[in-house]
Amino acid sequence: MALFSKQNKEVFTNPLNLDHPILGQVLGICSALAVTAQLKPAIVMGLAVTVITAFANVIISIIRNTIPNRIRIVVQLVVVAALVTIVSQILKAFAYDVSVQLSVYVGLIITNCILMGRLEAFAMQNKPWPSFLDGVGNGLGYAMILVIVGAVREFLGRGSLLGFQIIPDACYDFGYVNNGMMTMPAMALILVGCVIWVHRAYFYKEK
């Protein structure tokens, strides 16, 4: 079995473009709006979701034949909840500042529609390796949008990127003012809308 057969490549690349979880399927919007006020938490959130989606996919895929059909959603939830709790604890131990910024949203990864969607739609029917690729692909697709929106919001809202000031003090002396609107969640929705618009206009092709 080729690890990177054409089929497996598609499994990985589709969620980055055609079947993008946010742009194509418009899933996982709520957390995308909440954690993107700055770039750093957005990156960490994207990574956390990628790791959790990938491993939840693998675990569910390994045990997919033993899962009783009637309680499969419960089993999926238990696996996801366990992984999310572990990631949240690790963040608290090794990246305390970020975990304070992300606050409840790490816990809310449990209810991220992308996760449950991938488990139910992909991992329940496929072998572990393609499931892993699918999880990583979808997680990265999600992370990509978070990083784009986070970068724009931090740049325009605070004049910095990753906490480093980008806009020089001289501009502020000339009367430039940070756009406070950008730090509000509403602007994230508008930005996500713009990204979806650009994506539909230039990259998206009907299958």
Added chain:
Amino acid sequence: MKLNTNSNSYIIIYSAILVVIVAFLLAFVYQALKPMQDANVALDVKKQILYSLNIRDLDGAEAEAKYAEVVKEEKDVEGQKVYECQIDGQDICVASLKGMGLWGGISGYVAIDKEGKVYGAYFNHESETAGLGAEIKDSQEWQEKFIGKKIFDENGNVILSVVKKVDAPESQVDCVTGATLTSNGVDAMLKDGLKNFKPKAEEE
């Protein structure tokens, strides 16, 4: 033999085993990471106290060292934590404060010098709105407005306050625009938390 994965007994045993495995796993992770998490929380408190002393650019071990150098004594006065500090030969007392913001708890550290003036201040919050109420934590500029303000009047009442319209600039701070209720919370927290800190020199 093929298992019937839809039988009731299978479902019950399956879920029981799954839950036990997950429970052990989580308990293990929690135990293994607890010391590091506690250390992070303790360091965060120390950093907040340093912030209130206008020492804002330290992290990790540097902050620990500076804290050990500056803070001489930690006291517990009627449930309120008080830190006796010394900076450049000056005795400073840092009071820890707790209060209610708009959406959740707020807290803060106010450093008081010997004359009963504010040496520095730092505020924190649990769930205030980013860009509005959260400015009490995020805006260093706003926290620095407190520096040099008079806390007490002649009778020892707390006159340091956060108001919409400043008429007594020596003891009042302009509130955060768009965050009146959070600012009121800070005001109430100051009134409540600082009343026991009238400097001894004035009492004599």
